[in-house]
Every structure is written in C-alpha cells, then in structure tokens.
Amino acid sequence: MFDFLKNSKPTALETIPKHIGIIMDGNGRWAKKRMQPRVFGHKAGMDALQDITLMSSEIGVKVLTVYAFSTENWSRPEDEVSFIMKLPVDFFDKYVPKLHENNVKIQMMGERNRLPEDTLKALDDACQLTKNNTGLILNFALNYGGRAELTLAIREISKKVSQGEIKPEEITEEVIANHLMTSDLPDLYQNPDLIIRTSGEIRLSNFLPWQSAYSEFYFTPVFWPDFNQEEYTKALEEYSHRQRRFGKV
DSSP states (O other): OOHHHHSSOOTTTTTTEEEEEEEOOOHHHHHHHTOHHHHHHHHHHHEEEEEEEHHHHHHOEEEEEEEEEEGGGGGOOOOHHHHHHHHHHHHHHHTTTHHHHHTOOEEEEEEESSSHHHHHHHHHHHHHHHHHHHHHHHHEEEEEOOOHHHHHHHHHHHHHHTSSSSGGGGGHHHHTTTTSSGGGGOOGSSOOOOOEETTTTTTTTSSSTTTTTOOOEEOOOSSSGOOOOOHHHHHHHHHHOOOOOTTOO
C-alpha cells in the first residue's frame, strides 16, 4: 500500500483517470544540476517510471502511456541516443519482473525502424512475458511522433480508398482512430484523460495530438526523476477537481 493512500482524504482521489499520458521530461537537466552526465538522469528516470507505474496500478489506472523516445530525439548527441536505446535492455532485467509480478501488461507504440535489434528484442520479450496480464497497460511510446502517426494512418486509409475497400465519404473519426497506433489499446481507453509533463515545459512536443483533443493537462516544474508519489498525487488531485464537459455546458 502506498503512503499517499493512507494520508489522503477518502474523497481526494475519487475521480481516477483511466488513461494517463506522461511526457517524462527533464532527465538531462536533473543530472546537470547534480554535475553528472545526462545519461545519469535517464537511468534515474527509470526508477521513477517503476514507482509511478506501480502506484498507477494500485489506484486503478488502466493505461499509462509514457513518451520514452520521440522521432525528433534522434538529433540528440550520439552517445546519449545510444545509452537511451540500451535502457529497455536494463529495464527488462531490472524492472520487468516486478511489474510482471504486479500484473502489469507492457506494450509499445511507435515505428520499429531505426530501433536497434537489442532494444526491440528486450521490448518484445517484455511484451511476450506480460501479454496475458490483466492489470494496468504500460504503453511505451518509443520512436514515436504524432505527426508521423497521422501521416502513416492517412497513407493506409488512402491505400484502402484507392483499392476500393472504403469510399472517401465513409472516412470518419472512428476510421481514423482505428488506424492510429493507439488502436491496439482497449477501445474505452485509447484517448488519455490526463496528460502530465514534467520539467516546466508547457507543450505537447508531438505527443498524441489526435488522442489528446479532450485531455486534461498538468504541467509541473519538477524534473522527471524527482516526480515521486507525492508529486503524482498532486497531479491526480488537480485532475479530480476539474469538470470535463467535452464541449457541453
């Protein structure tokens, strides 16, 4: 049992987001603040991810989509990219057993091209090991970009139109959603209720642009490695006080 559950008022978290997206930002700056190399922050960020995942599972979140590596991140220094690509291997060895024990199911969304073979194997092994788990889905957005996702969806739909499988007037929002990478998630949980971004930046950075149309947003100056249970609870409490109207009165 998490400490926040013992200390919180019973009604404080009565509204739990079913799907939460997290832009895990600030690892490098967290490390720099401690006069450590940027990769030190990425490693610490993995510890934070496990804690937040387990807490999410405990309180009843159904899907946790984490922005692990964007299509734009390839422009970072080569040694940093190389280190990040090795993290899934460490993640499988160090964290997956605990997550599996807690009934967490691991999935990945993003383009598989450019990802190193070892990275893909570690992720595929984690997905295979946990595929029958029925608890929270930890969904890694790896080599993911929202515009690229939409471009791929449009290409696939256009191909079906050209082959006569679908008429242009039959293209609906549902059809588009079914061609997005989140279509592998349960139907009720494909769109995040809440998106959290750490480190003080106030933007989406190409993260789930279609799916976030009616998401609530929470921005915090806290760097991701310091985003602990207490900070997470603040975000959840803020969400529970908001009224989601979806365009209605």
